[in-house]
Amino acid sequence: MTLVALLQAATGYTTTPNGLQHLTVPDSGWAWFIATVVKMLLTFTIYMVGVMMVIWAERRICAFIQDRRGPNRVGPHGLLQSVADGVKNIMKEETYPGEAYLPLFILAPVMSFIPALITWSVIPYGAPWDSKWGTIDTALAPMPIGFLFILAIGSLGVYGIVLAGWSSNNKYSLLGGLRSSAQMISYEIAMGMATIPVLILAGNVSLNTIVSRQAGWGLHWNVINVTVAFFVFMVAAFAETNRTPFDLPEAEAELVAGYHSEYSAMKFSMFFIAEYANMMTVSALMATLFFGGWDIPFTLWDNVAPHTLIKTLVTFAFFWVKILFFVFVFIWIRWTLPRFRYDQLMALGWKFMLPTSLVYVVLIATATWLLEYMGVHPASWQFAVAMLGLNVVAVGIIFGVIDRGRLISPAYSRLDKRHIDKLREARYGRARLTPATSEGGAD
Amino acid sequence: MTHNELPLFYVFHFYFFGIVGIASAIAFVTRKSPVAAALWLVNTMFCLAAMYVLLDAQFIGAIQVLVYAGAIMVVFLFVIMLLNLGHASALSDARGMSGKLIAGLVGFAILAQVFALTRAHVPEALTLPENALANQFARSGAIAPLAGPLFKEYLLAFEVTSVLLLAAVVGAVVLGKRKERIRAH
Numbered sequence: 001m002t003l004v005a006l007l008q009a010a011t012g013y014t015t016t017p018n019g020l021q022h023l024t025v026p027d028s029g030w031a032w033f034i035a036t037v038v039k040m041l042l043t044f045t046i047y048m049v050g051v052m053m054v055i056w057a058e059r060r061i062c063a064f065i066q067d068r069r070g071p072n073r074v075g076p077h078g079l080l081q082s083v084a085d086g087v088k089n090i091m092k093e094e095t096y097p098g099e100a101y102l103p104l105f106i107l108a109p110v111m112s113f114i115p116a117l118i119t120w121s122v123i124p125y126g127a128p129w130d131s132k133w134g135t136i137d138t139a140l141a142p143m144p145i146g147f148l149f150i151l152a153i154g155s156l157g158v159y160g161i162v163l164a165g166w167s168s169n170n171k172y173s174l175l176g177g178l179r180s181s182a183q184m185i186s187y188e189i190a191m192g193m194a195t196i197p198v199l200i201l202a203g204n205v206s207l208n209t210i211v212s213r214q215a216g217w218g219l220h221w222n223v224i225n226v227t228v229a230f231f232v233f234m235v236a237a238f239a240e241t242n243r244t245p246f247d248l249p250e251a252e253a254e255l256v257a258g259y260h261s262e263y264s265a266m267k268f269s270m271f272f273i274a275e276y277a278n279m280m281t282v283s284a285l286m287a288t289l290f291f292g293g294w295d296i297p298f299t300l301w302d303n304v305a306p307h308t309l310i311k312t313l314v315t316f317a318f319f320w321v322k323i324l325f326f327v328f329v330f331i332w333i334r335w336t337l338p339r340f341r342y343d344q345l346m347a348l349g350w351k352f353m354l355p356t357s358l359v360y361v362v363l364i365a366t367a368t369w370l371l372e373y374m375g376v377h378p379a380s381w382q383f384a385v386a387m388l389g390l391n392v393v394a395v396g397i398i399f400g401v402i403d404r405g406r407l408i409s410p411a412y413s414r415l416d417k418r419h420i421d422k423l424r425e426a427r428y429g430r431a432r433l434t435p436a437t438s439e440g441g442a443d
Numbered sequence: 444m445t446h447n448e449l450p451l452f453y454v455f456h457f458y459f460f461g462i463v464g465i466a467s468a469i470a471f472v473t474r475k476s477p478v479a480a481a482l483w484l485v486n487t488m489f490c491l492a493a494m495y496v497l498l499d500a501q502f503i504g505a506i507q508v509l510v511y512a513g514a515i516m517v518v519f520l521f522v523i524m525l526l527n528l529g530h531a532s533a534l535s536d537a538r539g540m541s542g543k544l545i546a547g548l549v550g551f552a553i554l555a556q557v558f559a560l561t562r563a564h565v566p567e568a569l570t571l572p573e574n575a576l577a578n579q580f581a582r583s584g585a586i587a588p589l590a591g592p593l594f595k596e597y598l599l600a601f602e603v604t605s606v607l608l609l610a611a612v613v614g615a616v617v618l619g620k621r622k623e624r625i626r627a628h
Contacts, residue, residue, distance in 0.1 A: 104478065144585035148505035152492075155513025159485075162517065166478065166524045174524070181517055188513075204584040 031133035039140045043120050051276045052082040058276070058331045065335040085269075092265035097168055100262065104167035109263065109270035112160025115153045116277040122146045123284050124211055126294045126316035130307040138294070138312060139207065146207035147199065150285065151192055154240065157278065158184045161242075161259050164271070168262035176258025179248050179342065183239055186349040187246075191236035193357035197226040197364040198289050201378070211293035218297025219384040223290040226364055227391040228398065230290045232357045237282040239349070241275065244334040248342055283326035287319060294319040356398070363394065457497055464490030477523045481516060488512045502586050 056071070056079060063070025071078035096102065121140040129136045143149050158181045165177015201222065202210040214220050223230045239246040250258030260271045287293060294315035296302045302315050340348070367390055368378070376383045464487050471483035488511045495504035579588050593601055 101476075101478070104482075143501065144580050145501045145505050148502065148509065148586075152505045152508035152513060155509055155517075158513075158517055159520075162520060162524075163478075163482075166520075178521070178525075181521060185514065185517065205586055206584060209584070 031131075031136075035133075035136045036140065039138075043140060044117075047117065047120060047277070047280070050280055051273055052086075053079075054276045054280060054327055055082045055085075055272070057327070058334075061328070061331045062335050065332075089266050089269040094267065095262075095264045097170065097262045099169040101167040101169065104163045105262075106267070108160050108164035108167060109267045109274070110160070111163060112157065113270055113274040113277060115157045115160075116274060116281045118153050119150050119281045120284070122149050122207055123288055124208055124293060125319055126312045126314075127302055127307055129309055129312040130305070131309070135307075137208070138316070142206070142208055144206050147195065147205045147210070147289075150207075151188075154191075155188055157240070160271075160274065164263070165259040168259070170262050172255045172257075173259050173261050176250055176255045176261070179255075180242060180259060183242070183246065183248065183345060183349075186346065187236040187239035187353075190232055190349055190353040190357055191240060193354065193361065194229045194232035194236060195289060196357075196361045197229045198222050200361070200365055200368060201225060207288055207293070211288060211295065213378075214292040215295045215303045216300065216379075218292065218295070219381055220379070221290065221292045221295070221297070225384060225387040225391070226290075226360075228360050228394050229357065229364075230286075231395075231398075232353050232360075233290065234286065235348075235353060237286065238330070238333070239345070241278040241282055241330075243275075243279065243330055245337040245340050246345060247339060248345060279327060279330050280323060283323045283330065284319075286326050287322035291322050360394070363390070453497065456493070460490040460493040460497070464494070478520065481519050481523060485512050485516050488516070502589055 059081070060070045060078065071081040074080040074084045096105065122143055124137065124139040124142065126138040128138060139146075161180040161184075162177045165173045165175070165180070168174070198210060199205055202213045204210070210222075214222060238244075242248075242250065250260065255261070260268055263271060294302070296315060296318050302311055302318075367387065371383055371386055372378065376386065467483045467486040467490065471480050471487060474480040474483060488507060492504040492507040492512075495501070495507060
């Protein structure tokens with residue numbers, strides 16, 4: 001307080017300047033304080049352990065898809081492999097390139113990791129708990145601008161990669177960093193556009209409102225009401241996290257290892273952790289925005305009072321089931337789809353996803369207005385069914401008409417019939433592969 | 444809650460972000476390396492965004508980070524990194540004694556203005572009733588109070604501004620294309 005008093009004396013600034021008396025001051029008191037500290041510790045612990053487990057899952061699932069065993073030596077089923085790798089990376093020597101700009105070279109891995117972590121502060125994990133000390137919200141900081149906060153923090157993720165690429169003073173790193181920033185800026189726009197239908201339906205940007213709008217039997221989940229937006233968001237999410245098929249910033253065949261070519265030991269590990277952290281963050285976003293957040297489908301038990309601790313814990317578990325499902329989808333697609341070419345990536349973002357999501361915003365806004373004009377209440381089942389019908393038509397047009405004759409819709413050039421036949425042949429006519437018999441193995 | 448005395452929590456964050464913001468701004472104008480300067484500017488924008496949030500302008504705070512720190516500064520960095528500006532000592536803007544003197548005077552005038560404004564009496568008509576914003580947030584969310592006037596009363600101005608931005612984009616494309624045409628002839 002003395003420092004504050006000193007500053008006030010020095011600047012002549014009083015704590016209540018004229019015209020500022022109307023400010024909202026956040027809740028205070030011990031219940032709020034303790035709940036916040038506990039939530040912070042829980043979030044951080046679950047998150048870090050989650051990242052470790054997801055790295056293990058990625059390697060095991062990848063091995064399963066490639067018919068190998070994957071890591072199975074450290075701990076039961078190789079569960080402690082990430083711990084072993086972490087210890088190894090801490091013990092390793094840190095190398096610095098001679099011409100690197102050191103302050104930024106060291107800062108970059110941190111800057112790629114922090115934004116993914118901060119995003120979690122606004123995501124509601126479960127139903128609020130009516131404790132005897134007052135209602136405790138499950139989001140760490142339930143901000144009224146929730147979703148915009150996520151967009152703002154998400155747009156900072158690019159700094160880590162760009163700075164890593166530049167400060168390494170290596171042409172491959174720089175090219176990786178530049179590719180990444182171009183990619184992330186392009187897909188951020190599509191991502192933001194894809195969420196506008198969600199915000200139109202919710203009528204607000206706070207995540208609590210978005211989740212509570214979807215609460216109920218599961219018919220009001222946004223994936224049913226705004227399906228196209230979900231697809232666009234998912235594709236943009238893959239690009240934002242630099243995951244295959246959009247992992248051009250670290251395309252091994254062209255760029256050695258892209259922006260983290262020069263990094264070793266724990267600093268490389270930070271980038272590695274950041275990738276999986278981002279994956280979990282985006283999965284949590286997809287669950288919150290499109291799959292009802294913590295809502296349990298086919299029951300109203302979780303949506304009605306009394307809001308006991310049991311309800312909070314069960315909805316919390318259900319939310320994690322959704323997150324892990326999306327994490328699995330991320331891993332599954334990585335080991336299924338090949339990498340895009342750079343021009344295909346840009347064409348997909350600017351020439352397909354952006355126009356599609358723009359048209360879709362207009363479509364959803366018109367449909368919502370029309371339904372409300374006709375007297376259909378947005379919370380009624382008629383509203384959800386009407387939106388479902390609209391989406392079936394829209395998805396049919398996109399995948400049946402626009403995508404016809406192309407493998408992945410926007411891949412720029414149209415494939416001719418001969419090519420498709422050839423690809424189908426490769427798919428159905430291949431010889432059955434004999435399963436590998438080797439025991440264990442890394443990766 | 445009456446706010447004759449703002450809580451310590453609030454006051455602490457006000458001074459924390461204020462001091463960090465000013466320090467970053469000073470670092471921004473004094474750093475020799477363009478990349479370091481740009482990053483200090485990003486930090487200043489963060490602190491500004493925090494100030495907006497403290498003033499209940501949460502939407503402006505989020506947009507400040509999203510647009511300035513997340514988009515414009517990234518493009519700046521992009522350009523700085525690609526141009527490879529060479530040694531920084533030759534790049535200084537304020538050249539000569541008179542330039543520095545004028546810059547200092549302008550800065551001093553702005554500082555004096557800020558001090559005068561904090562002590563000025565705010566007319567009664569411009570102050571909001573107590574908890575007005577909190578009630579508004581509870582009633583219609585954080586962005587509806589801004590979106591309402593923007594898309595109703597001031598719709599024409601809003602649309603005209605967007606036409607202006609479109610003209611700027613078209614202009615940029617034309618300038619980008621011009622070189623090609625000259626080379627073709």
